[in-house]
Amino acid sequence: MGIKQEIQSEIIQAVETVKQINPMAGSITNSVTINLVANAQLAVGGSAAMVYLPDEAEFLAKTGGATYVNVGTLLPIYEKTLPHVAKVLHEAGKPWVLDPVAVGIGSLRTQLLKQFKVFKPTIIRGNASEIIALAGLWELDGGTDESNVRGVDSTDSVHAAKKAAIALAKWTGGAVAVSGETDLITDGSIIAISYGGSYFMEKITGAGCSLGGVAAVYAAAANPFIAALTASAVYNLAGKRAELKVDGPGSFQVQFLDELYKATAEEIANNPFDLEEV
Numbered sequence: 001m002g003i004k005q006e007i008q009s010e011i012i013q014a015v016e017t018v019k020q021i022n023p024m025a026g027s028i029t030n031s032v033t034i035n036l037v038a039n040a041q042l043a044v045g046g047s048a049a050m051v052y053l054p055d056e057a058e059f060l061a062k063t064g065g066a067t068y069v070n071v072g073t074l075l076p077i078y079e080k081t082l083p084h085v086a087k088v089l090h091e092a093g094k095p096w097v098l099d100p101v102a103v104g105i106g107s108l109r110t111q112l113l114k115q116f117k118v119f120k121p122t123i124i125r126g127n128a129s130e131i132i133a134l135a136g137l138w139e140l141d142g143g144t145d146e147s148n149v150r151g152v153d154s155t156d157s158v159h160a161a162k163k164a165a166i167a168l169a170k171w172t173g174g175a176v177a178v179s180g181e182t183d184l185i186t187d188g189s190i191i192a193i194s195y196g197g198s199y200f201m202e203k204i205t206g207a208g209c210s211l212g213g214v215a216a217v218y219a220a221a222a223n224p225f226i227a228a229l230t231a232s233a234v235y236n237l238a239g240k241r242a243e244l245k246v247d248g249p250g251s252f253q254v255q256f257l258d259e260l261y262k263a264t265a266e267e268i269a270n271n272p273f274d275l276e277e278v
């Protein structure tokens with residue numbers, strides 16, 4: 001079997017395992033997109049639970065299959081919850097996904113994202129500007145201090161974040177997923193470029209956040225690279241299919257959840273992707 005076929009069979013296994021075991025992937029996430037994150041996790045076969053408090057996050061981290069951490073809308077309690085849960089996850093060897101939303105804005109966000117470096121998130125998922133800025137904050141290759149982050153949306157191309165993504169993956173020993181018109185997923189030694197999706201994904205909020213939540217669901221059942229690639233593949237497939245059936249962002253979000261739910265393991269594995277050695 002070639003490397004591509006091997007990866008496709010691991011994607012099939014990840015999708016089927018999730019549907020069988022219904023893994024809990026708890027989230028500490030932002031208040032804008034929290035509902036879409038939970039619904040997307042359920043649509044692919046996972047379980048969702050959203051919490052804010054340190055002891056509740058610790059409980060989910062220890063008992064769940066994986067955890068999703070998103071710094072989108074910080075509140076004072078996150079100063080306690082987030083470093084605590086990251087440490088618990090790291091020490092327990094449990095998979096977790098970090099979404100460094102709007103890295104560079106505000107002192108608490110910067111301080112928290114700096115602290116995560118030593119806790120090595122299993123998957124880092126962000127848009128290109130966020131991945132470049134996080135590599136900068138962690139003083140890794142491909143990062144920059146003069147970040148182009150202006151808010152939650154990307155101003156950089158996915159290709160421009162390649163070096164930063166590789167450096168972050170090498171540092172964590174996990175995977176990094178950069179989202180955009182095409183998605184780049186790497187474990188630091190191999191790169192996958194996943195195709196599909198829809199321009200409507202930029203017209204709803206939370207396509208990226210929910211992609212991170214779904215990556216956490218798959219991380220409960222597969223290695224970080226396969227989990228991140230499977231999540232991108234199902235998003236690209238469902239986005240492409242939903243776009244054909246709708247005429248605006250509101251109906252797109254609804255149809256997108258239906259397509260996430262309907263996609264089969266084989267269809268997800270067959271969604272187009274290319275591979276490159278680093």
Ligand SMILES: Nc1ncnc2c1ncn2[C@@H]1O[C@H](COP(=O)(O)OP(=O)(O)OP(=O)(O)O)[C@@H](O)[C@H]1O
Nearest residue numbers: 127179180181197198199201205206207208209235
């Ligand atoms: N122009 C596009 N064409 C096709 N797919 C897209 C496009 N833009 C984004 N996507 C897809 O949308 C999903 C989310 O990526 P995006 O880069 O928009 O995340 P994000 O900026 O972090 O989103 P958010 O912060 O709103 O959650 C990914 O699956 C990505 O492939």
Ligand SMILES: Cc1ncsc1CCO
Nearest residue numbers: 030032072073101152206
């Ligand atoms: C719009 C927005 N603002 C803070 S978090 C968030 C969701 C997309 O990242």
Ligand SMILES: [Mg+2]
Nearest residue numbers: 101152208209
């Ligand atoms: Mg985002």
